[in-house]
Amino acid sequence: METTIQASRRERRIAARKSTILYAAGRLFAEKGYHRTTTKDIAEAADVSEGTIYNYFISKDDLLFGIMTELTESGKLGEQLQSSYLEGPREFLLTILQQRYEFLQKNGDMLQAVLSEILVNPELRRRYYEELIIPSQELLEHHLRERIERGQIRLIDPSIAARILLAMLSGLFILQVVGDSVIRSEWETIAQLLTDILFEGVAPG
Amino acid sequence: METTIQASRRERRIAARKSTILYAAGRLFAEKGYHRTTTKDIAEAADVSEGTIYNYFISKDDLLFGIMTELTESGKLGEQLQSSYLEGPREFLLTILQQRYEFLQKNGDMLQAVLSEILVNPELRRRYYEELIIPSQELLEHHLRERIERGQIRLIDPSIAARILLAMLSGLFILQVVGDSVIRSEWETIAQLLTDILFEGVAPG
Amino acid sequence: METTIQASRRERRIAARKSTILYAAGRLFAEKGYHRTTTKDIAEAADVSEGTIYNYFISKDDLLFGIMTELTESGKLGEQLQSSYLEGPREFLLTILQQRYEFLQKNGDMLQAVLSEILVNPELRRRYYEELIIPSQELLEHHLRERIERGQIRLIDPSIAARILLAMLSGLFILQVVGDSVIRSEWETIAQLLTDILFEGVAPG
Amino acid sequence: METTIQASRRERRIAARKSTILYAAGRLFAEKGYHRTTTKDIAEAADVSEGTIYNYFISKDDLLFGIMTELTESGKLGEQLQSSYLEGPREFLLTILQQRYEFLQKNGDMLQAVLSEILVNPELRRRYYEELIIPSQELLEHHLRERIERGQIRLIDPSIAARILLAMLSGLFILQVVGDSVIRSEWETIAQLLTDILFEGVAPG
DNA sequence: GATGAATGAGGGTTCATTCAT
DNA sequence: AATGAATGAACCCTCATTCAT
Numbered sequence: 001m002e003t004t005i006q007a008s009r010r011e012r013r014i015a016a017r018k019s020t021i022l023y024a025a026g027r028l029f030a031e032k033g034y035h036r037t038t039t040k041d042i043a044e045a046a047d048v049s050e051g052t053i054y055n056y057f058i059s060k061d062d063l064l065f066g067i068m069t070e071l072t073e074s075g076k077l078g079e080q081l082q083s084s085y086l087e088g089p090r091e092f093l094l095t096i097l098q099q100r101y102e103f104l105q106k107n108g109d110m111l112q113a114v115l116s117e118i119l120v121n122p123e124l125r126r127r128y129y130e131e132l133i134i135p136s137q138e139l140l141e142h143h144l145r146e147r148i149e150r151g152q153i154r155l156i157d158p159s160i161a162a163r164i165l166l167a168m169l170s171g172l173f174i175l176q177v178v179g180d181s182v183i184r185s186e187w188e189t190i191a192q193l194l195t196d197i198l199f200e201g202v203a204p205g
Numbered sequence: 206m207e208t209t210i211q212a213s214r215r216e217r218r219i220a221a222r223k224s225t226i227l228y229a230a231g232r233l234f235a236e237k238g239y240h241r242t243t244t245k246d247i248a249e250a251a252d253v254s255e256g257t258i259y260n261y262f263i264s265k266d267d268l269l270f271g272i273m274t275e276l277t278e279s280g281k282l283g284e285q286l287q288s289s290y291l292e293g294p295r296e297f298l299l300t301i302l303q304q305r306y307e308f309l310q311k312n313g314d315m316l317q318a319v320l321s322e323i324l325v326n327p328e329l330r331r332r333y334y335e336e337l338i339i340p341s342q343e344l345l346e347h348h349l350r351e352r353i354e355r356g357q358i359r360l361i362d363p364s365i366a367a368r369i370l371l372a373m374l375s376g377l378f379i380l381q382v383v384g385d386s387v388i389r390s391e392w393e394t395i396a397q398l399l400t401d402i403l404f405e406g407v408a409p410g
Numbered sequence: 411m412e413t414t415i416q417a418s419r420r421e422r423r424i425a426a427r428k429s430t431i432l433y434a435a436g437r438l439f440a441e442k443g444y445h446r447t448t449t450k451d452i453a454e455a456a457d458v459s460e461g462t463i464y465n466y467f468i469s470k471d472d473l474l475f476g477i478m479t480e481l482t483e484s485g486k487l488g489e490q491l492q493s494s495y496l497e498g499p500r501e502f503l504l505t506i507l508q509q510r511y512e513f514l515q516k517n518g519d520m521l522q523a524v525l526s527e528i529l530v531n532p533e534l535r536r537r538y539y540e541e542l543i544i545p546s547q548e549l550l551e552h553h554l555r556e557r558i559e560r561g562q563i564r565l566i567d568p569s570i571a572a573r574i575l576l577a578m579l580s581g582l583f584i585l586q587v588v589g590d591s592v593i594r595s596e597w598e599t600i601a602q603l604l605t606d607i608l609f610e611g612v613a614p615g
Numbered sequence: 616m617e618t619t620i621q622a623s624r625r626e627r628r629i630a631a632r633k634s635t636i637l638y639a640a641g642r643l644f645a646e647k648g649y650h651r652t653t654t655k656d657i658a659e660a661a662d663v664s665e666g667t668i669y670n671y672f673i674s675k676d677d678l679l680f681g682i683m684t685e686l687t688e689s690g691k692l693g694e695q696l697q698s699s700y701l702e703g704p705r706e707f708l709l710t711i712l713q714q715r716y717e718f719l720q721k722n723g724d725m726l727q728a729v730l731s732e733i734l735v736n737p738e739l740r741r742r743y744y745e746e747l748i749i750p751s752q753e754l755l756e757h758h759l760r761e762r763i764e765r766g767q768i769r770l771i772d773p774s775i776a777a778r779i780l781l782a783m784l785s786g787l788f789i790l791q792v793v794g795d796s797v798i799r800s801e802w803e804t805i806a807q808l809l810t811d812i813l814f815e816g817v818a819p820g
Numbered sequence: 821g822a823t824g825a826a827t828g829a830g831g832g833t834t835c836a837t838t839c840a841t
Numbered sequence: 842a843a844t845g846a847a848t849g850a851a852c853c854c855t856c857a858t859t860c861a862t
Contacts, residue, residue, distance in 0.1 A: 120241070171373055179338065444735075543795065566808060570804060590748065592774070603775050
């Protein structure tokens with residue numbers, strides 16, 4: 001029994017270490033970029049030796065992919081959205097916006113780090129697209145279609161509309177990363193106005 | 206006079222060479238990213254020696270800033286927008302979307318390369334924000350305010366609305382870069398639907 | 411008594427494990443060379459942990475010396491040669507050649523691996539020379555002197571002649587290792603011709 | 616004209632540098648082996664920076680191949696042997712032995728360095744065999760066949776005999792490298808006795 | 821101004837060895 | 842005695858930058 005507990009303690013320590021390294025890397029990548037972060041930096045930030053990194057990841061690239069995976073898993077548009085047709089469509093949109101906001105609060109750094117490389121690394125980009133964008137796109141599209149059928153929103157192309165929505169969310173993130181401080185501080189207002197515009201339009205009267 | 210002509214000829218030759226190098230660098234940065242492009246690569250692509258690059262740019266980073274400047278200059282939302290209040294607001298939005306599309310057609314690769322670094326290089330980011338984002342934001346905001354005053358669109362916060370519009374444009378670019386092929390192929394449809402939604406909303410009936 | 415038996419059982423187990431590790435190392439060294447073989451490779455091949463290797467050998471180098479010793483012990487020109495003066499000298503030479511051939515069949519790989527390091531590691535070289543070359547040289551020299559005294563071969567310097575013989579044997583090994591396939595396939599013919607030449611010479615008539 | 620001279624001076628300096636690096640590497644490889652020699656060592660020995668090595672050789676391995684090539688070029692059994700049928704066969708053998716001796720005096724270190732790796736690096740081994748062993752073997756074989764036809768030596772299989780000769784030469788080298796000091800100091804005596812034995816045999820009377 | 825050989829700091833990665841369990 | 846995670850020095854190699862020509 002003693003042994004079992006010890007073993008599991010060890011196992012837990014090991015699992016934790018992998019995670020520690022990954023988060024240290026993520027933080028640094030976001031801070032100064034993948035290429036300007038050295039394995040030495042990561043080792044120091046994670047408080048392990050450089051060699052240890054390679055007991056958990058096969059290469060520096062592998063860390064990036066690891067971060068990718070982490071994002072993928074926690075970054076999907078919540079499945080709960082699927083069973084939320086009972087909410088009105090406005091509430092639905094506000095919920096999505098809120099979810100995104102919280103996700104970015106938590107994973108913004110990592111997303112920023114990965115996004116930088118995605119723009120420039122085809123393999124990473126492919127994975128990002130297939131594992132994050134496509135599922136999100138499909139989820140939204142499906143949801144919109146349903147809402148349209150139920151007459152909760154008017155007849156528009158759900159595939160295009162889903163893209164517009166996703167672009168909106170991505171764009172707000174980019175703008176914020178690039179330096180716009182209003183987006184974060186006025187998120188509530190933005191979410192309200194955005195919902196308002198999308199549902200009512202800006203046409204006068 | 207002879208001297209003057211020679212000098213100006215020389216100046217032109219020098220300017221041309223500088224440009225050649227910058228474009229070669231831009232092409233390569235877009236292709237494989239800033240960090241994966243070596244000065245040797247650039248020298249070969251521009252058909253000069255590595256040393257020569259340093260006669261025109263003080264560092265590799267300086268090339269990036271040079272590209273930034275190039276983008277800044279051609280990337281501003283056209284000044285003609287300022288004097289286009291006569292157009293209806295829908296036409297105005299469609300014009301912007303069209304302009305953006307054309308700009309991205311031409312400079313998308315470079316923007317992609319620079320954006321990757323922007324996400325991760327504070328100094329570059331600051332310049333990008335100040336030289337491109339803020340002016341665009343202000344232009345749009347000003348324009349919206351004017352339209353609102355003229356009663357062409359209903360009363361909304363022009364500062365937030367401008368951000369939403371910019372986010373929209375940025376987001377569509379990102380989505381396309383990341384792999385969505387529909388955005389390019391269906392640009393017309395997207396522009397139409399987007400305009401439609403923004404003006405009329407998606408609320409049924 | 412119980413204890414004694416256990417101890418000896420234990421000793422045997424320990425000796426066996428030491429041997430397992432040594433052979434695993436030998437096999438790998440022969441396959442890809444000393445420096446390209448990692449302690450991890452050896453541990454896997456011997457089905458022990460890396461740490462365990464260090465319970466039996468003080469360092470990776472020590473494994474090489476261990477293999478050296480193994481070779482030294484099984485590689486000596488058979489002692490039986492010493493009491494074989496009754497055979498004719500031709501038979502004697504053929505016997506030596508046959509012995510060498512068999513030895514190389516069995517230990518060629520290890521010899522190859524060790525030889526590679528011998529050429530380049532002074533300490534190993536010294537041991538090889540003192541433990542293998544000198545004894546062989548002396549054995550042969552002594553044997554030749556005896557034969558000469560008995561009038562079975564003509565009067566030649568036995569020290570030099572022994573060296574020539576040893577060089578011959580070493581050279582055939584090297585040539586074979588380096589890629590000559592004939593040496594192995596035609597060993598019988600070579601042994602015959604070599605004996606023939608050494609005893610009768612190649613002068614015509 | 617000035618320019619031409621300068622250019623050629625530079626070219627000469629460059630060619631010399633490549634050679635300097637190669638010889639420094641060769642010396643060190645022979646001294647402590649390929650794997651124990653670092654590129655830093657080589658740089659220091661050649662009095663250049665580490666980076667400079669890579670302006671002339673694509674990798675550390677490439678240095679080894681460069682040494683190989685050097686040996687190949689200077690290591691071939693002299694072509695003059697081909698037109699030396701007028702000499703008696705004994706003189707011919709002595710000439711070969713003398714040539715080998717001189718070659719090893721000059722290139723022994725490099726040969727030793729390369730040989731160590733050859734034993735353990737298949738690609739290097741293949742090249743060594745094809746570029747050095749086979750040509751030597753064929754040259755000797757051809758020569759022996761000619762001598763046999765002219766009745767200068769008796770009827771023996773020239774292919775096998777050539778191998779025996781080559782083994783002899785290789786073996787003497789190995790023995791010397793491994794620590795036998797007599798071979799070098801008594802080379803004359805050895806050459807004489809070897810010739811004597813090969814032509815007259817050791818059979819008594 | 822143009823060249824490209826030379827530089828050397830610094831990069832990612834490996835691996836023999838140690839030691840807590 | 843056995844384990845294997847942790848270590849960190851050392852490795853080979855790259856590349857932005859310099860400078861003599």
